[in-house]
Amino acid sequence: MIIRYYQPMRMPLGEDGKLALDFVSTIRHDGAGGVTDDFAEDRDVARWVRDRWPEWAPDTSTTLPRRMRGLRRAARALFARAVRPMPPSRPDASHLMPEAEAIHVLNEAIADLSLDIAVEAGGASLLTVRSTASADAEVLIRGAVALAVVDFLAGPHVTKLRSCQAPRCVRYFVQRHGRQEWCKESCGNRARAARHRARSR
Numbered sequence: 001m002i003i004r005y006y007q008p009m010r011m012p013l014g015e016d017g018k019l020a021l022d023f024v025s026t027i028r029h030d031g032a033g034g035v036t037d038d039f040a041e042d043r044d045v046a047r048w049v050r051d052r053w054p055e056w057a058p059d060t061s062t063t064l065p066r067r068m069r070g071l072r073r074a075a076r077a078l079f080a081r082a083v084r085p086m087p088p089s090r091p092d093a094s095h096l097m098p099e100a101e102a103i104h105v106l107n108e109a110i111a112d113l114s115l116d117i118a119v120e121a122g123g124a125s126l127l128t129v130r131s132t133a134s135a136d137a138e139v140l141i142r143g144a145v146a147l148a149v150v151d152f153l154a155g156p157h158v159t160k161l162r163s164c165q166a167p168r169c170v171r172y173f174v175q176r177h178g179r180q181e182w183c184k185e186s187c188g189n190r191a192r193a194a195r196h197r198a199r200s201r
């Protein structure tokens, strides 16, 4: 699966956590009390990638689905570490990838990009520009996701990362204000109702 680019491609910055959260949230609440995996089938992984990077049209016969699941295990293990001392998201809390292995998986995906790093003027400050001449869609996809995870976990917003501990919720989220305990209003309502039931028992 080779794509030709006429010039090195810039890799986006993932500091805001959008792509990283989107990626780890492919394990999510199914709306009926259980957990669903958006990467369950190889074609599901292909669809997730195609929805985000139509130009990279992944080929499901490659190792991409398996490696994306591995990358996700690594990302979720490092998310779990980042929310400490809060508990991790529940579905994989008991079988998290060891930290050193998770970092190795991310490093491997980033190394495959053979990044060129340069500095450019960006208004009053400087910008770090990372580009790759790789033409392999699998390398680009894994690399883009791994960079997004690292940008976020090494960036300024990681201190606001939380795991939602409302009943049934399995989401990681970034707090919008300091006292936000739940990923969304409906989770807060559910959690308050559960506390109320526990108290009145």
Ligand SMILES: [Zn+2]
Pocket: 164, 165, 166, 169, 170, 171, 182, 183, 184, 187
């Ligand atoms: Zn929630």
